[in-house]
Amino acid sequence: MRIATWNVNSVKPRLPRLLPWLDQRRPDVVCLQELKLTEFAFDNLIGPDLTERGYEFAAYGQSQWNGVAIVSRVGLDNVERGFSGMPGFPEPEARAISADCGGIRIHSLYVPNGREPDSDHYRYKLDWLAALRDVVAAGPSDVTLCGDMNIAPTDADVFDPAAYVGHTHVTEPERAALAGFGQIGLRDVVRDHWPTARMFSYWDYRAGMFHQDLGMRIDLILASQPVEARVRAAWIDREARKGKAPSDHAPVIIDLDSAPDGDIGPVVPPPSAPRPTRGRPVRLPQAK
């Protein structure tokens, strides 16, 4: 069984990338984030294309922002939009959906960004993660959290830790919130399989960041031990970030138990330590 997660940065302009990618990689379960569509619009836009490919799907959407979905051809049961005790900002946002797919409780997650450390939105992010942890701890033993966690687990998951000082995604409280899932038995599957590789899943659209491979690994698949034990491959599909009109995030893919029937792609990332930045330190692109 192949499970994938992809922050598509809006479904509508991404259709010319998403549908060919489904046909190429042939995932059994796909978790999508940043739909930027209502459920109704999602169903109308892409429903027939998914049905034609043998997928069931469930979305939790809203107009303009957020939105998550699960697409599955190995069953889609007990769908839950949001989760028990999920905080809002202040109203609930469409950032979490879960379902039973192929015997695993699968969560598609779009964790709040946090915006600025110590802001209201940052506290919302931490509260949201703490509430999610409680739900997962009380839930089924075969569970997988897939999505845009908006946290780089360690300094090895950003191109240059110095560039992120004072920013969200790398602060100790955020990393502690993420480590909370480790404390209830979940593992970072891709990092476990590539302990020293330079791997990113997000690159800013601006300033040629992708072309210089200056990114962050913030899209994660966290799996409980029974699921982790089944993993045969785990990788970031960097090819999907290339070319015309890409998302700014790449998909993350894991294979359980057996070889997939889809194109496996360039699974092996370069087994290198983080590259030293040549010349002047690279600054993050700044908003105007």
Add this chain to the structure above:
DNA sequence: ATGACTGGATAGTCCAGA
């Protein structure tokens, strides 16, 4: 070339993204 922001809502720019 992997190639130098994008998307949504809106009606001129502004917010959000990370």
